[in-house]
Amino acid sequence: MRIVWSIGDPHGIGPEIILKSFLKLQDSGHSFLVSGSFSVMEYYRTKLGLPIRLTRLSDRSSIPGTIDSDIAALQVLSIVEPDVTEPGVISPEAGRVAMESLRAAAELCAAGICDGLVTAPIHKEAVSLAGYAETGHTGFLGKMFDVDSPCMMFADRVSGLKVALATIHEALEKVPVLVREMDLDGFLTALEASLKQDFALAFPRIAILGLNPHASDGGVMGREEFEIITPSVNRLSAKLRIEGPFAADGFFGSGKYRNYDIIVAMYHDQGLLPFKLLAFDTGVNVTLGLPIVRTSPDHGTSFDIAGIGIASENSFLEATLLAVTIAQNRKQSSLRI
Numbered sequence: 001m002r003i004v005w006s007i008g009d010p011h012g013i014g015p016e017i018i019l020k021s022f023l024k025l026q027d028s029g030h031s032f033l034v035s036g037s038f039s040v041m042e043y044y045r046t047k048l049g050l051p052i053r054l055t056r057l058s059d060r061s062s063i064p065g066t067i068d069s070d071i072a073a074l075q076v077l078s079i080v081e082p083d084v085t086e087p088g089v090i091s092p093e094a095g096r097v098a099m100e101s102l103r104a105a106a107e108l109c110a111a112g113i114c115d116g117l118v119t120a121p122i123h124k125e126a127v128s129l130a131g132y133a134e135t136g137h138t139g140f141l142g143k144m145f146d147v148d149s150p151c152m153m154f155a156d157r158v159s160g161l162k163v164a165l166a167t168i169h170e171a172l173e174k175v176p177v178l179v180r181e182m183d184l185d186g187f188l189t190a191l192e193a194s195l196k197q198d199f200a201l202a203f204p205r206i207a208i209l210g211l212n213p214h215a216s217d218g219g220v221m222g223r224e225e226f227e228i229i230t231p232s233v234n235r236l237s238a239k240l241r242i243e244g245p246f247a248a249d250g251f252f253g254s255g256k257y258r259n260y261d262i263i264v265a266m267y268h269d270q271g272l273l274p275f276k277l278l279a280f281d282t283g284v285n286v287t288l289g290l291p292i293v294r295t296s297p298d299h300g301t302s303f304d305i306a307g308i309g310i311a312s313e314n315s316f317l318e319a320t321l322l323a324v325t326i327a328q329n330r331k332q333s334s335l336r337i
Contacts, residue, residue, distance in 0.1 A: 007036025
């Protein structure tokens with residue numbers, strides 16, 4: 001497999017965790033390519049004193065045709081070369097490097113040159129300063145591939161926990177309206193299909209959480225459970241292994257989440273707070289519903305520790321291993337069709 005790593009914000013920990021991950025993966029038999037900036041990668045390689053050989057690729061045509069070509073070196077496709085590299089500094093130029101590197105990496109996957117994309121963290125303010133309307137990976141890739149509602153899912157190999165979000169980065173005041181307006185049946189059906197294809201789960205067990213506290217306690221604290229969520233579960237239960245809605249606090253507190261392959265949270269913090277408590281260092285963000293494989297570490301740019309050599313590569317490493325697994329599962333799935 002050939003995996004492409006987008007460099008992320010060059011002023012964050014992305015380049016560092018890419019380099020550290022490569023050190024652990026260079027004998028894996030897979031090929032790795034960085035989409036971004038050779039000067040940035042060389043800056044961090046030198047600053048951190050890491051024993052890695054970098055190979056600069058000037059354009060897409062210079063990418064080796066086979067993955068066994070010089071896999072001992074980390075290949076870097078030069079997309080944007082910034083004037084300076086300043087760890088910890090928010091800048092429009094850094095935001096542009098991040099997003100153009102992402103675009104180029106996604107194009108490599110769409111062209112079949114790479115089998116999967118792992119994205120290093122970007123900084124939303126830097127991306128906004130650079131003039132991009134979509135400041136997140138999920139929205140940017142969704143628009144790029146004309147996918148209206150790609151699913152944001154989080155997975156942890158260690159605990160086995162998987163959490164999908166019905167709504168993503170939305171203000172809480174908007175969530176009830178979005179839940180009422182969304183095609184929940186379609187979302188859950190597509191989620192099951194992705195779990196079958198990407199995770200090789202023949203008949204995944206799905207739990208869905210309620211929107212309101214205590215799943216509304218019989219309608220005392222909201223009607224979304226009775227008017228939206230429960231009817232959807234009832235309609236789909238004949239063809240999907242789905243149960244709920246569950247009260248989120250008791251569901252996680254009692255450990256009931258262990259009985260399911262995936263939990264669907266209705267909004268960001270409802271799902272991400274327990275997930276990060278259980279899997280902060282090893283959790284992986286996966287975008288489902290795209291024509292390409294995309295994963296990322298479950299953390300941000302960590303500007304406060306950028307460039308000093310203490311960033312943990314664990315989540316990025318896990319994201320890379322999961323991208324390889326999903327790419328392999330997709331190939332096997334296509335062979336069965």
